Amino acid sequence: MGKEPIGIKLLPSVSRGPTRDVAYKIYILVLTFFCYTCYHLSRKPISIVKSRLYRNCSDPSVSSDERNGTECDWKPFDKSDASALLGGLDLAYLFAYAVGMFCSGHIAERISLRLFMSAGMILTGVFTAAFGLGYFFNIHSFYYYVIVQIFGGLAQSTGWPSVVTCVGNWYGKGKRGLIMGIWNSHTSVGNILGSIIAGAWVDGAWGWSFVVPGIIIASMGVLVFLFLVPEPADVGCTEPASDQGKGNEETQPIINRDDNPKRSEAVSIWRALFIPGVIEFSLCLFFAKLVSYTFLFWLPKYISNKTSYSAEKAGDLSTLMDVGGIAGGIAAGMFSDYTRGKATTCVVMLVLGAPMMFIYNEYGSIDYAHSVGLLLLLGFMVNGPYALITTAVSADLGTHKSLKGNAKALATVTAIIDGTGSVGAALGPLFAGVISKTGWNNVFWMLIGCDILAIVFLVRLVYKEIQLWKLFGCREPLEDNNEEVTVQNR
Known part of the structure; x- marks a missing residue:
């Protein structure tokens, strides 16, 4: 209880027992x-601001005042x-974000998660x-x-390992895919709100498009310091116990982690790499996130040009793609929870995503109705696998049974x-900026090719999941049957 945040101490107390646990779980998920x-x-x-920083002054959307005197x-x-x-700005930001991500996971396992994310x-x-x-x-x-983008990318890298670790600490594996699928809609909700806020000033004093979001997230950082558990x-x-292959949500009494050196020992990056599935899903996400972030950073400009x-x-x-991403x-x-086949779920959506990108490029600019419908479908297919890998897959691998109960791997694996x-996210927008000159x-x-490569890296895991389904059925937890399949294959 000594680690209880200041803000929590000021809130009304919650009754002991299961009610207290449920109340805090909901609270953490929302926060x-x-x-x-x-x-x-x-x-x-x-x-959003990209199309404002460089505009063709002969464009009909540019006012006569802008053409005749003020900058367009x-x-x-x-x-x-x-x-x-x-594209260079995107690369600076995203490359710093990628480098910072590896460091952030390492740091987050070793210091106060609340202080780390707040800062x-x-x-x-x-x-x-x-x-x-x-x-x-x-x-x-x-x-x-x-320089601003580089330091911004490093600061942004503190977020994902922190929030996934926090949610993973509070929730077990049962229905984790559905819970985290709903929870992960924060990505799309943030993109939508960011587009609306930035769009309010983009055609005028575009500096407010950055200042207002900056004030919002800094204010939220203060709330995290006061209230995050x-x-x-x-x-x-x-705390949630390991599922032990039953897909349940049993809990076990809290132990003093300091009394258990094994649980308190942080996992090295090298050891985390050898958790089954980490390398395959990492390489898959390299290409899946390349595609997703290319749309994130260039879709508004693409729509404006077309x-x-x-x-x-x-x-x-462009926010409609994020709306589709929420559903995806x-x-x-839900599908991965039902089938227990996360790799197969990703591959199915990636397979459908490749032709969807081709169709959107061909027919998305015909009229407004085509743009709306195809963007929703595109977001569904493109963001679904990306969302699943960065949430439920990362959380499951970070608590994999090969760690033998070590609770200090989640942030590192994430x-x-x-x-x-x-x-991949850093390279995608850069390539798009260069390649867009040729059309x-x-x-x-390029994006379709990357989508196909993402599929390739999951082929082995999909084959393993199919073999497990044949032996145990799709409702059995697949990772807990891996050893039995290995023995039988031998």
């Missing part, structure tokens, strides 16, 4: 949901190499706002924006998987 909503809310503005773009993004420069959110707010201050202070140095033991609750829509309208329309993440979680995916069709062929 972490809003936390990561703020993370995505603060990283979305750059994709922003130096240094006012020349023909604007796409490459904007990360406040710093994220500072650097998000700093990008927008470039507008108010009339800063036109490319290096200023690059990373582990049940911090408030005297019971249609006559303004930057604000294109940004609003929930559907992936960081390895999402960090590897973030390297958007080539960008989509």
Whole structure:
């Protein structure tokens, strides 16, 4: 109870027993949901503002005042190499995010999760706002924006290992796919809110598109410091026990983790890599996240280029992909819970996602109705596997039975998987910025190729899941039967 946050001490006490456990579980799920909503809310503005930083002054959407005197773009993004420069900003941010992710997982296992995430959110707010201050202070140095993006990426990397570890500490494996599928909608909700907030100022004083999200996430960081409870033991609750192959939600009494050196020992990155499935899902996410983040950072500009829509309208329309992504993440979680086949679930959605990207590129700009319908379907297929791997898959592998009860692997495993995916996320927008000069069709062929490569890395795991279904049926927990299958195969 000594680790109870200050804010929790000020709240009305909750009765002991099961009611207390359930109340805290719901509370943690809601709080972490809003936390990561703020993370995505603060990283979305750059994709909305891109079409404002570089605009064709002969475009009909540009007012006569802008053509005749005021700037219709922003130096240094006012020349023909604007796409490459904007792609460079994405690379700086996402590469820093990927590097920071590996470090964050390592750190998060060793210090207070509450302090770590609180500091990360406040710093994220500072650097998000700093990008927008470039507008108010009339800063036109490319290096200023690059440096801000680098530090912003490092600060953002504190979020994912922290929230996944926190939720994983409170919830067992039973129905984890569905719970985390619903919970993971924070990603899309954050993107939608970020698009709306940034879009409100994009055609005017675009600096507010960054300053306002920066204030929001920094304020949320203060609330995290006051109210986040990373582990049940911090408030005297019971923790979820291992499922032991039964898919239940049994609980066990809290033990003093300091009395159990084995549980207190943090897991090294090297050891985490040898947990079965970590490498395959990491490489799959490399390509799946490359595709997802290319859309995240370039979809509004693509829509603006393919249609006559303004930057604000294109940004609003792009949010429909996130709406579809919410449904895709929930559907992936439900299906994986029912079948116990997470790799198979990912592959099915990836297989459907490749032709969906081709169809959207061909027919998505015909009219508004086509854009709406196809964006919803595209988001469903593209974001479903990405959501499942970064949530339920990461949480399951971080508590894999090969760890023999060690509770200090979740953040490390999450960081390895999402960090590897973030390297792909860094490369995707960069490639898109370069390839878009040759035509958007080539960008989509690149994305389709990456989608296919994501499938390839899960083929072995899908084969194993099929073999397990034949032996035990789709309702049995697959990971707990792996040893039996290995023995029989021998």
